[in-house]
Amino acid sequence: MFYYDPTYWTILMPAMLIAAWAQWRVDSTFRRWSAVRSSRGLTGAEAAEAVLRAHGVMGVTIERVSGRLTDHFDPRCNTIRLSDGVYGSSSVAAIGVAAHEAGHAVQYAVGYGPIKLRSAIIPVCNIGSQLSIAFILLGLFLYSEPLFAVGILLFSLAVVVQLVTLPVEFNASHRALETLEAAYLLEGGELAGARKVLSAAALTYVAALLVSLAQLLRFLLAFAGNGRRRRD
Numbered sequence: 001m002f003y004y005d006p007t008y009w010t011i012l013m014p015a016m017l018i019a020a021w022a023q024w025r026v027d028s029t030f031r032r033w034s035a036v037r038s039s040r041g042l043t044g045a046e047a048a049e050a051v052l053r054a055h056g057v058m059g060v061t062i063e064r065v066s067g068r069l070t071d072h073f074d075p076r077c078n079t080i081r082l083s084d085g086v087y088g089s090s091s092v093a094a095i096g097v098a099a100h101e102a103g104h105a106v107q108y109a110v111g112y113g114p115i116k117l118r119s120a121i122i123p124v125c126n127i128g129s130q131l132s133i134a135f136i137l138l139g140l141f142l143y144s145e146p147l148f149a150v151g152i153l154l155f156s157l158a159v160v161v162q163l164v165t166l167p168v169e170f171n172a173s174h175r176a177l178e179t180l181e182a183a184y185l186l187e188g189g190e191l192a193g194a195r196k197v198l199s200a201a202a203l204t205y206v207a208a209l210l211v212s213l214a215q216l217l218r219f220l221l222a223f224a225g226n227g228r229r230r231r232d
Contacts, residue, residue: 007218015207015214022200022207029200030069033093033193034085038186044086044098051102051179057109060102064088071097073104075119080105092186096194099180100201103172114167122161129158136219145223152219159216162209169205173198 042050045062052060065071065081073080080101086094107115132155139148177195180186186194 005218005222007221011218011221012211012214015210019204019207019211022203026069026197026200026204029197030093030097033096033197034089034091036092036190036193037090038092038095038190040185040187041090042095042185043088043090044082044094045088047095047180047185048080048082048098048102050183050185051099051176052105054179054183055106055109055175057102057106060105062087069097071101073101073108075104075108078105078108092190092193093197095180095186095190096176096197097201099176099185099194100172100198103175103179104168106175107168107172112168112171114164114171118161118164118168121157121164125157125161128154129161132158140222148219148223152216152223155216155219159209159212162205162212165205166209169202173202 045064048062052058059078061077061079063079063081064087065083067083068085070083071081071086080098082098082101086097104115106112132151135147135151135154137151139145139151176198177191180194181191
């Protein structure tokens, strides 16, 4: 079976280990800086509001959402949702995360190119990625190269989304840290702590892309191998 071929261990497993390490790092970094209170005493929600004001962005709602690190910006209703550990917390980690989500709201407000591109392609790419495995499995089961090729093409759409996501996330963090510093929302070592939290979070996106690229490479190798066996 395809899932038991050696590429699982030589290609996919190393990427998955990197992803696991990245997730551990973001969890441990967030936990560490969640224990450090900011000197100004701002909460995550207040920090998000301050970032929005600094960029002249109006009309964005800030809400609390349940869960841990479930923070996100929803452009459909122009709402920043901050998790329980971020919304009312005055920790350095909470302020960094909240400012990052406000950075996404700023991106939409100013028409930042990559986030507009990401929003445009996500619906199609999500559908394609969901169908990709079905086409790949059908191609393997029916020994159909065309079906297998369609599955690979659809899976590659997910990789495209993750690739476009990288500059979006890096830019949101850059906007957040730049504003936190310019508005004196965090000071000295606090700003360095927020930078560590956001850098660790960014690594998870890089790791997710590596996993998808590794899986795509496995599919391509399997496709090439099937083609050679057919010709033989």
